[in-house]
Amino acid sequence: MAQYSLTVNQKRYTFDVAPDTPLLWVLRDTLKLYGTKYGCGIGQCGACTIHMDGLPMRSCCLPIESIQDKQIITIEGLTENADHPVQKAWEEEDVPQCGYCHSGQIMSAVALLDRIPDPTDEDINRAMKGNICRCGTYPRIRKAIKLAAKDISS
Template sequence: MANYTLEINNNSYSVDVTPDTPLLWVLRDVLKLYGTKYGCGIAQCGACTVHINGLPMRSCSIPIEKVNGQSIRTIEGLSDTADHPVQLAWEEVDVPQCGYCQSGQIMSAVALLERNPNPSDEEINRAMKGNICRCGTYARIRSAIKTAAKNMES
């Protein structure tokens, strides 16, 4: 066990876990931030996507020792009242079916729009193909990303 200091959603947390513990399980089991989901454990499905220093990363495959002291953002840190433009667009299009993958989808979409405010279909595909949705909400995810892009521009 070792002590790590994490900067999550602008709060500082101190956790005592083994160095190989993936960030995902620290978020969920230790810090009880359940918005970030477990889907595959091998960075294949995107359900656990968080931002590390602004970049979308799969928290299931990042050992805690690699993120000590770095800035982490989870779905809970996007906004206080679920009013981030991407969250609002998700509501406007009414994307979710079961909803389980959507935290990861939203985190990937936010990261995409932060670096590319007006992505093409091709660019959306490239940024989002790491996020699986078994309910098949892909068309609505794409539409919500475009809605968010439009709303953020105006």
């Protein structure tokens, strides 16, 4: 066990965990931020996607010892009122079915639009294929990203 500090959603946290503890489990078990989901533990499904210094990362594969003093944003901290264009589009296009993977989907989509404000289908595929959805919401994810892109550009 060792002491670590981390800024999550603009809030500074200090806690004791084993050095190899993945950020995912720090968020969920230590900080009780349950919006970030466990899906596979090996960075294959994207359910645990968060932003680290503005980049989308799989929190299940980030040992806490390797990310000291990083800025972390989770789904809970993305906006105050759930009104990011991506969040709005996600509801408007009625994207989620079971909803479990969508914290990760939304975090990946936000990062994509930060980088490419007007993505092509190919850009969307490249950015989103790391996020699995077993309910099959893929066509609605695509539509929602395009809707959010329109919203951002206007």
